[in-house]
Amino acid sequence: MAERPEDLNLPNAVITRIIKEALPDGVNISKEARSAISRAASVFVLYATSCANNFAMKGKRKTLNASDVLSAMEEMEFQRFVTPLKEALEAYRREQKGKKEASEQKKKDKDKKTDAEEPDKSRDEDNDEEEERLEEEEQNEEEEVDN
């Protein structure tokens, strides 16, 4: 699992933008300070992952979930992050739901066209859709982290 060190860094441009937006106008940041912050963010993720994993193991689960990460934040004394993170999670879930519905709608529209030609087939296709949706859900919920 040879990860190059650069891959474990978060993109400089994004880090810089987040920093600049957090600070008042006219404030600059030296290159050393910026790359130190970037590295600190990587360490933060690693540490949070490790803490979250402890919660998952306590719950006898093999998959890290959102609540594990939130528990980790509290454990790490970053309680002030918990509320904004919960809000972000809600928005993210809504958006994922919206995306799924949008793609399902597309499929339905596509089916309607074929319906006009062969009405009997649609019943089977509906079942296929359901299976596909379930599979997608599984894939979406569990990203494999093979080690």
Add this chain to the structure above:
Amino acid sequence: MAAAAAAAGSGTPREEEGPSGETAAPQPQAPTSVPGARLSRLPLARVKALVKADPDVTLAGQEAIFILARAAELFVETIAKDAYCCAQQGKRKTLQRRDLDNAIEAVDEFAFLEGYLNFRNVLSLFARSGEM
């Protein structure tokens, strides 16, 4: 510089090339295409690469990766602001490395960073992560 930042912001998918090639499922993308719905600026694939680096982690759900990305952003904002307080006291308008070091020493929550800002130490984290 602003142009580069803007390009990088809208071009997040570009940065997702790299170590995330082995998973079969489609990569969770930061939603940059829908205006106003940009929930995370950090590319989820990079965050996922960090999570995968921990040998104790078996699987991580998509939501967990997303929250970690968002938490990392909040962390960057927080530490930048705390470091800026130090720079302000020195009446400087440029954040220096020493401001960061001071903030880490001064703020309890940043204690986990002490000594870890050398990249060699970060790599050693992977060997030691079982002890964390």
